[in-house]
Amino acid sequence: MSFHVDSEVGLLKQAIVHRPGLELTRLTPANVEELLFDDVIWADRARLEHAAFVGQLEAGGVLVHEFETLLAEALDQTGARTFLQERLTTATRFGPALDAPLDELVASTPAPILASLLIGGVLKRDVAALLHAPSLLMEYLAPDDFLLRPLPNHLFQRDNSAWIYDGVSVNPMAKPARQRETINSRVVYNFHPMFAATQMNYLYGNDSSAHDTATVEGGDITVIGNRAVMIGMGERSTPQGVEILSRSLFQSGNVDTVIVVELPKERAFMHLDTVMTMIDRDAFCVYPFLPAELRSFTLKAMGDGGDFKIEENSELFPVVAEVLGVDDLRILKTPIDKMGAAREQWDDGNNFLAVAPGVILGYERNVATNAYLADQGIRVVPVVGEELGRGRGGPRCMTCPIEREAVSA
Numbered sequence: 001m002s003f004h005v006d007s008e009v010g011l012l013k014q015a016i017v018h019r020p021g022l023e024l025t026r027l028t029p030a031n032v033e034e035l036l037f038d039d040v041i042w043a044d045r046a047r048l049e050h051a052a053f054v055g056q057l058e059a060g061g062v063l064v065h066e067f068e069t070l071l072a073e074a075l076d077q078t079g080a081r082t083f084l085q086e087r088l089t090t091a092t093r094f095g096p097a098l099d100a101p102l103d104e105l106v107a108s109t110p111a112p113i114l115a116s117l118l119i120g121g122v123l124k125r126d127v128a129a130l131l132h133a134p135s136l137l138m139e140y141l142a143p144d145d146f147l148l149r150p151l152p153n154h155l156f157q158r159d160n161s162a163w164i165y166d167g168v169s170v171n172p173m174a175k176p177a178r179q180r181e182t183i184n185s186r187v188v189y190n191f192h193p194m195f196a197a198t199q200m201n202y203l204y205g206n207d208s209s210a211h212d213t214a215t216v217e218g219g220d221i222t223v224i225g226n227r228a229v230m231i232g233m234g235e236r237s238t239p240q241g242v243e244i245l246s247r248s249l250f251q252s253g254n255v256d257t258v259i260v261v262e263l264p265k266e267r268a269f270m271h272l273d274t275v276m277t278m279i280d281r282d283a284f285c286v287y288p289f290l291p292a293e294l295r296s297f298t299l300k301a302m303g304d305g306g307d308f309k310i311e312e313n314s315e316l317f318p319v320v321a322e323v324l325g326v327d328d329l330r331i332l333k334t335p336i337d338k339m340g341a342a343r344e345q346w347d348d349g350n351n352f353l354a355v356a357p358g359v360i361l362g363y364e365r366n367v368a369t370n371a372y373l374a375d376q377g378i379r380v381v382p383v384v385g386e387e388l389g390r391g392r393g394g395p396r397c398m399t400c401p402i403e404r405e406a407v408s409a
């Protein structure tokens, strides 16, 4: 079995999601903002909503893998815990006194508990009795302070890794609150038997170098098909990150065109998929009030060494249509006023997950957009996300496709 994502809207066969766990119960008014949520969450309700969402994916024929389970299974493979000891429980993260004792905890904690702590975080009081070394960090922390911060944004599996044709980028994340997610994803991809048994083509990020400003997040990446990829560039994916990923894509031989779309550097527009998603072989749902001055660029491969030429586009969608070989690309913009559009955009009204061409999952609360898309012949499967949505991510953000078919135009 090998994994590949050959389009954004072709039949979705397998995906990874994260059923929210311990981490959601650790969101408080004091830490939500730093952890990139907008409110404290009713965790049990969020879990119910997520279970219903997974049920809808399964009903759509998708084989759903649960991230925490994959992580726990990976942790029991040879080398996985050493990998963590070298990258997570280090002297620079926790101070020299805790280096060896935390390595020991990583080595001895049963995999399901360790997986839950890697995502849910660890309070000082959880481990104080186990750590006897004189640690300044432990003296400094209060009992309810985090020794290891929770990672509530693991919910948004789209972002920390992204499959692009037959390669995967394990993304260097832009925000400190999300950077550790990549370590967990690397444990899964490098050690879980499901992936270890296959030939993995790592496009970016599967190394331990400091990626500094060269960040990329999966919410910005769309595999539009026809050997092309569209990448948003803004708050999360930087020009440097997009360049490195593009070079790697061109070297892979599967991609010859990358269309880069500039985004406003604002929270509401943090990823490309907050303002547009491809929902059918010939259709995009686009936020109607996207500022007109945003630029887009087309990178075209030159040779097979990764080099490319750059052209600034005068308009984005004619270029997309040409690259896709589609004569009449449908750019679907909900006909509502600015306030209504901004409200629905904030609630992920443009963030759809296609399970097949023209069959999409989106939050039910975006009534105007959903009704308009239905009028346009799109089948919208309504997802309940009153709690889930408070993390500012929709069905596309919550899903990391690992096997998806191509579509023909």
Ligand SMILES: NC(=[NH2+])NCCC[C@H](N)C(=O)O
Binding pocket: 035, 036, 037, 153, 156, 158, 159, 178, 218, 219, 220, 270, 271, 273, 274, 391, 392, 393, 394, 396, 397
């Ligand atoms: N692909 C997406 N739009 N993901 C949404 C991620 C939301 C998350 N709270 C963050 O700020 O990172």
